[in-house]
Amino acid sequence: MNILEVRNLTKKYPGFTLDGATFDVEEGCVMGFIGRNGAGKTTTIKCMLNLAHADGGQVFFEGKDLLANEAACKKEIGLVLGMVSYYQRKKLKTITEVTKQFYDEWDEPLYQSLMKRFALDPDKKVTELSQGMRVKYALALALSHHAKLLILDEPTSGLDPVSRDELLYIFRSIIEDGKHSILFSTHIISDLEKCADYITYIKEGKILCSTDAESFKDAYRLVSGESEDLERFREQLVGYRSHAFGFTGLMKKEDAERTAGLKIAPADMESIMIYTEKEDGHESAAE
């Protein structure tokens, strides 16, 4: 069952258009939402939750129109938009005291254990926290009211590798019961390799694809060959990088299978994104 359905979400800004974003988040899954800086990840999330006023489209949470049932739906959603940037001069315990009043499902022991796990001091002010600690505090708030859907915008940016790994582990443990889901936007692709079941890829305001992580990777192959092969296969390459001994690049799986004479290897998410995003499809070592 889909916990979240986004249909044709559109938002026009001068110089940027979110163009009919459509995707689903399934119950019990982690959906990775990927794209470059400025591709429209945050805009999509903001339009989904009525932080930004969408020009068109609909969002359904558990089958209900989210906009028409905004308050009720948001009770079941935990939202983290990067690090905590609000009430910087207030103590964490003051912000928590206010925040927890909004949730019937607030789990104080869970909150306390998260604060301990993230080594957060409730007597500190937001401004005294590092960037990573602010993200952790935002996560502690979002995780403590048993949200069915966590929407996290760049939650791992600014975190050290140990904390990131710990967080990804927490994400996996949250969805284990099959009832919770996570939509997780990032440009740190290696995090998604570790924990995402599904991938939605946005480029310049358009959703390029939304599929399970394995199919996403399996749709492409990394190929490498010698310089003279490049001319022959240039048309089939999604993107490539040439160097002194030849080239490496990305091809659609079906194209790669038809080629002869190239070395073919499975593609990883990072390579898919890098080669897809190259502006003119290629880059040479000299450039």
Next chain:
Amino acid sequence: MKALLNKEFKLCLHPTVFIYLGLVLMLLIPSYPYLVACFFLCNAIFFTFQTSRENSDAMYTAMLPVSKAQAVKAKCLFAVIVQIIDLALMAGVMALGNLFLNPLNPGGTDRSISFFAFAIILYAIFNLIFFTSFYKTGYKAGSSFLKGAIGVWIWIMVVEGLMIASHAVLESGNTEIPFFRFLHEYVDIWPATNGAWMVQMILLVAGIAIYVLFTVLAVRISIRRFEKVDIT
């Protein structure tokens, strides 16, 4: 709404609210245009809205399980509560002041029920202009306050000006102008005679009606405007 109001008082309230509430004591200054004291409270509301903006309150609130409309209502209700507290304190100070001091005020409106009605209308004007202007963008607190302040000062100048003029004209021995006589005998007088009681109570009821009407209208317009605002 209770949780949202708790947020307004614990996170958003600017400490100057208490200082400006204390300025109700200005009603004890001899010969002073007392409506000016009400203008100061408008400052406190402006500071609170500005502090909210500086602390990304709209972003924080958008993450909570509340609609944008509820967020607007709570912030306006906060301002209304502060204004009601101010009016209550004002009533107390006026009553106490009139026990010991001469209620008649050559520098403006007397400490009377009429003054109380004019103060209520002052807040109604401020709410209508400030709320609707602020929620057009959700961040332009300064220019919204300026517009609100212009409206409030026009009201202060008209009311206090008329009262000062009626005092001055009658004191100069000219008792022929009926409007000024009416002001002096029924509106700007304390303790009130029977006829003046009636006039001042009508003014009070009208003031309350205007306050409710303007504030409800302001909240409705603000909600409609804020729905279109993108929170950044």
